[in-house]
Amino acid sequence: MPVLSDYRAVAGPQTLDEVRFLGDRLKGRRLLHVNSTAVGGTVAETLHFLMPLFRELGLEARWEVIKGGEDFHTVVRKMRQALQGGYERFELRDYDLYLRVQEENLGVLPADHDLVMVHDPEPAGLVRGRRPGSRWVWRSHLDLSQPDPVVWNFMRGIVGSYEMTVTGSPSFAQDLERPQAVIHPSIDPLNEKNRLMAPEEISAVLERLQIPNDKPLITQICRLDTHSDPVGAIRSFRLAGKAVDARLLIVGAPADDEPGGEDVYDRIREEIRHDPLIHLLRLPHTRHAEINAIQRASAVILQRAHREGFGLTVTEALWKGRPVIASPVGGIPLQISHRKTGLLAHSDEGTAYWIKQLFQDPGMAVQLGENGREHVRRCFLATRQLRDYLLLFISLESPGDQVSL
Amino acid sequence: MPKSDRSFYFRTELALVFMTGRKAHDLRELYEGIRAVPEASIYHHTHHSLQWPGDLSEPTNDFADWVRQVLKNEPVAEKLAAVDVYRYHTLKDLREALAAVLEPVLESEPKGAAREAGSGEEFVFLTSSLYNIPTPYTAKDLREFSDCLRKVSVQSLYYHIFEALLRPPLGTNDFSDWLSGCLDERELAERISRLDPYSHSMEALRARILEEVERRLGATVPDAGS
Structure with missing residues (x-):
C-alpha cells in the first residue's frame, strides 16, 4: 500500500504539506467509514487507498461494511436505480426490510467514534444510532438529479438526520435543508489503472490482446450498456472518414447488473463485422493494467455517452495526457473545459469534426493533453480528495466562511 | 505573525465548496442570484478559476463562462469576463459591478435575455468556506x-x-x-x-x-x- 510520501512526485510537495497540516489538526479522532461492499466499485476502491493514509496521518480510522442478505441487496440495488432516475416497483415490505437491516447492523457497529462518513443509500439508515457528540456525514456517490420521488422522499427523511451531506457534483445534488458540500471523486495515480508504464510494457499488453499498432488508435472504453454510446463512437469515426488514418477500438464488457448488456455487445459486433478498421475488445473493467496500457497507447480517447456518472474513465484518460472528446453529460463538463482541457461534443458530427481537427493539428492534441493532465493533478487526484475530506471534518468542528487555522 | 517578528510567513488557502440551493435558468435569474447570494458565493464564482496555474485563455469567471457556453450570449459573456476582480476591494463592489453588466441587458434586450438553459445546464450557485493555513x-x-x-x-x-x-x-x-x-x-x-x-x-x-x-x-x- 502506498504511503503519503509516495504521492509527492505526482501531487506535489505543497499538497502533502497541506494534508499533513490538516491531519495534525485531526490527530486521534476516531473516524468511521461505512459502505455496502468491501470490493468492487468506486467507493470501495477509494476507501482502499484512503484508509491507510488516514491512519498514517494519526486518525483512528475504521471501515465497516453493512451486512444484509440477498433480499436486502436486491432492495438496495432497486433503490440505487430508482434514486438515479430508473423505474422500479417497490412494496411496503421493501422499505421495512431496509429499515430492519439497518437496526440489525446498529448492534454490531462500533459506537465510539467522533466522525462518521456513511456512503450511499445502503447504510444511510444507520444514522438512527447516532450518539451525542459524534458527527455524521452522508456521502452520496449517486446522480440524484432526477430521482423517483417516492424513493427520494423516503431517503430524504433519513438524510435529514445527518449534520452534513456531500455530493460528487453540483449537477447530481438535490435540495436539502442541511449544508451540502461538493467533493469530486478522484483517481489514485499510483494504482494499477493509473501508474506509469514503460513503452515495452504497453507494447507487450497490446500484443497480448492482439491490438494492431500499425495506425494510431482512437479508443472508447465503457460499460456496454444503454447509458454509454459506443455506437455513437463508431458513427463518429466513420463520419471522420479518410482524413483520419486510424483504427477505432471499443473496449468494455456487458454490464452484468443491467439486463440487455449482451444485446448491446452483439449489436456492436454486428455493426462492425465488415469493417477492418474497427475493433471490439471484450474486457472487464477489473483488468486494470490492460486498460491503463490501452489508454496510454491511444492517440485520442472518446467518451460518447447518453448518461454518465462522474466519468472517472475520462479522468483516467486525461491523467495520461491523452486528448479526450466526450459528451457533456454527468461529471464530464467538470473535467473537460471545452478546448482547454479537452473537447466536448454533443453529436456524432461534432465528435467527427474534432477527431479530424486533432489529427490535422497534433500541437492542439498535445496542448489539450497537457492541460487535461494538469487539471486532473489539481482537482481529481486521491490526495485532493483526502485533503477535502480532512477539511470537511475540520469544518464540522470549525464552521465559517473564512477560518484561519 | 508575532508583532516583533518581521519575517514573512507564507500561508495558503483551501476551499471547501458548498451548494447554495439556488439555480439560474436565464439572464434574469442569473442577475437575481448575483443580487441575492452570500458574498462568499460571489467570491467563489469570480476567484476560483484565477487559481489555474497555466495560461489557458483570457481571464474569466463562472458567470461569463456559463453565459458564453450555455446561453450563447457572447457580448454579455465578454462584458462579464471583463469585470476585473483586482479593481474591487470589497465583494459588495464586485457584486455591484457584475449586476451593472446585466441590468442594461435586461432592460434593453428582454428578448435576448429570455434564452433559457436546457435541463441540466442551469447555473448552480455555489459558495465556499475558506480555510487559510500555514505553509x-x-x-x-x-x-x-x-x-x-x-x-x-x-x-x-x-x-x-x-x-x-x-x-x-x-x-x-x-x-x-x-x-x-x-x-x-x-x-x-x-x-x-x-x-x-x-x-x-x-x-x-x-x-x-x-x-x-x-x-x-x-x-x-x-x-x-x-
Whole structure:
C-alpha cells in the first residue's frame, strides 16, 4: 500500500504539506467509514487507498461494511436505480426490510467514534444510532438529479438526520435543508489503472490482446450498456472518414447488473463485422493494467455517452495526457473545459469534426493533453480528495466562511 | 505573525465548496442570484478559476463562462469576463459591478435575455468556506523571499496577491505590504503592486514577481518557474 510520501512526485510537495497540516489538526479522532461492499466499485476502491493514509496521518480510522442478505441487496440495488432516475416497483415490505437491516447492523457497529462518513443509500439508515457528540456525514456517490420521488422522499427523511451531506457534483445534488458540500471523486495515480508504464510494457499488453499498432488508435472504453454510446463512437469515426488514418477500438464488457448488456455487445459486433478498421475488445473493467496500457497507447480517447456518472474513465484518460472528446453529460463538463482541457461534443458530427481537427493539428492534441493532465493533478487526484475530506471534518468542528487555522 | 517578528510567513488557502440551493435558468435569474447570494458565493464564482496555474485563455469567471457556453450570449459573456476582480476591494463592489453588466441587458434586450438553459445546464450557485493555513515557508530577507516564492503553491501565491486585496489594508497585496513595511523596500513594493495580476496566469505572475525581486538583488534572472 502506498504511503503519503509516495504521492509527492505526482501531487506535489505543497499538497502533502497541506494534508499533513490538516491531519495534525485531526490527530486521534476516531473516524468511521461505512459502505455496502468491501470490493468492487468506486467507493470501495477509494476507501482502499484512503484508509491507510488516514491512519498514517494519526486518525483512528475504521471501515465497516453493512451486512444484509440477498433480499436486502436486491432492495438496495432497486433503490440505487430508482434514486438515479430508473423505474422500479417497490412494496411496503421493501422499505421495512431496509429499515430492519439497518437496526440489525446498529448492534454490531462500533459506537465510539467522533466522525462518521456513511456512503450511499445502503447504510444511510444507520444514522438512527447516532450518539451525542459524534458527527455524521452522508456521502452520496449517486446522480440524484432526477430521482423517483417516492424513493427520494423516503431517503430524504433519513438524510435529514445527518449534520452534513456531500455530493460528487453540483449537477447530481438535490435540495436539502442541511449544508451540502461538493467533493469530486478522484483517481489514485499510483494504482494499477493509473501508474506509469514503460513503452515495452504497453507494447507487450497490446500484443497480448492482439491490438494492431500499425495506425494510431482512437479508443472508447465503457460499460456496454444503454447509458454509454459506443455506437455513437463508431458513427463518429466513420463520419471522420479518410482524413483520419486510424483504427477505432471499443473496449468494455456487458454490464452484468443491467439486463440487455449482451444485446448491446452483439449489436456492436454486428455493426462492425465488415469493417477492418474497427475493433471490439471484450474486457472487464477489473483488468486494470490492460486498460491503463490501452489508454496510454491511444492517440485520442472518446467518451460518447447518453448518461454518465462522474466519468472517472475520462479522468483516467486525461491523467495520461491523452486528448479526450466526450459528451457533456454527468461529471464530464467538470473535467473537460471545452478546448482547454479537452473537447466536448454533443453529436456524432461534432465528435467527427474534432477527431479530424486533432489529427490535422497534433500541437492542439498535445496542448489539450497537457492541460487535461494538469487539471486532473489539481482537482481529481486521491490526495485532493483526502485533503477535502480532512477539511470537511475540520469544518464540522470549525464552521465559517473564512477560518484561519 | 508575532508583532516583533518581521519575517514573512507564507500561508495558503483551501476551499471547501458548498451548494447554495439556488439555480439560474436565464439572464434574469442569473442577475437575481448575483443580487441575492452570500458574498462568499460571489467570491467563489469570480476567484476560483484565477487559481489555474497555466495560461489557458483570457481571464474569466463562472458567470461569463456559463453565459458564453450555455446561453450563447457572447457580448454579455465578454462584458462579464471583463469585470476585473483586482479593481474591487470589497465583494459588495464586485457584486455591484457584475449586476451593472446585466441590468442594461435586461432592460434593453428582454428578448435576448429570455434564452433559457436546457435541463441540466442551469447555473448552480455555489459558495465556499475558506480555510487559510500555514505553509513551511518563511522569509526573513529578500533572498529567502525569492527562494520561498519559487517553492510555494499557486494557491499560496493567489492567497497573498488576490485574496489579500479583500483583507485590511484593503487594496494591497501581502508581498508589497511586507516589502514596504518590514524591509523598507518601497520601490520594489510599488513595482509589484503595479503588476496587473488579472492579465497574467499565476505562473507568469510568479515569474514576473521573481524577476523584480532578482533585479533588486542584482542577481541574474533565472528561467521563469524553474
